[in-house]
Amino acid sequence: MPHTLIPHRRGRRAACATVLVLACGTVAAQTGSAHATTGVREFDASTTFTVSAGVTGLVVDAWGAGGGGAGASTGAYGPGSGGGAGGYVHAAVTVKPLQQLTITIGTGGAAGTSGATGTDGAPGGATTLSADTAVLTSAGGGGGGRVPDANGLALGGAGGTGTVPGDTAAGGGGYLRAGGNGQPAFGGVGCTLGSGDYCLGGAGGRPFTLGGILPPEEAAGGNGAGLNKNIPTGPPTLSSPSTSDTVGHMIIQWSL
The missing domain is CATH 1.20.5 (Single alpha-helices involved in coiled-coils or other helix-helix interfaces)
Incomplete structure (x- = not known):
């Protein structure tokens, strides 16, 4: 047994x-x-970035800068419209270990000036990641706000878009979200945005925030200038100034 x-x-x-x-x-x-080693870097100013040893791919979140708000035209009872927000991209980019990349953070578009004849806001700059002369991914800046046209309508600046890499055998791909358009403004003595005493400038567009990881106010469009109509006592005066937009932003992540 x-x-x-x-x-x-x-x-x-x-x-x-x-x-x-x-x-x-x-x-x-x-x-x-x-x-496994993992790295995350955040950027709000242009600089260079060296890929870590052993890393062949990066995940990039980027926002372009917003467009500046338009100034007001006091001679035509014309408030300015808002600037567009910067576009957002989420991209997987293929890189080489120890490769040096260039990060360009978009600068905010300047606000338009107010006066007898106001001026448009300037567009925001694009935020890009480049290797040598090749752009790996780009988040476009928002368009500048506008002064009213001959019909008294000031269209808001368009939201920025962007570009992402195509899918390849080595990786790549991504998606983009356009920034919010700036709000329009309506000129003329009978302007509809506001009370009988003032004409509101258009608000700046808002960016895609990705669950709150974008710092407050970055990539947003600037506000257009508003007017006090001062009827019947006198000519219109500035009630709120136009504002310049805010800079872009970038976050890079990688792992071994």
Whole structure:
């Protein structure tokens, strides 16, 4: 009877040893994965970036700068419209280890001036990631706000768009979200945005915020200037100035 049990017990021990070796291999693999090096960098000013050793791909979130708000035209009872917000891109880009990349953060568009004849706001700059002369991904800036046309309508600046890399065998791809358009403004003595005493400037467009990771007010469009109509006592005067837009932003993530 004992002679028939001993080989059976040895077989169980061998099987258990095999299970332990496999289990240890699984634990080791999981431990190695859990301790993989991961990096995140955030940028709100133009600079260079060197890819870490062993890294061949980056995940990039970028926002262009917003457009400046338009000034008001006091001679035509014309408030200015708002500037558009910068566009947003989420991109997977292929890179080489230790490659030096150029980060350009879009600058905010200047506000238009107010006076007898106001001026449009300036567009915001694009935020880009480049390798040598090749642009890997780009988030476009928002358009500048406008003064009213001959019909008294001032269309808001268009929201920025962007470009992402195409899908390749080595990776790539992504998506973009256009920034919000600036709000329009309506000129003339009977302007409709406002009370009987003033004409509101258009508000600046708002960017795609991606769950709140974009710092407050970055990539937003500037507000257009508003007017006090001062009827019937006198000519219109400035009630609220136009504002310049805010800079772009970029976040880069990678892992080994």
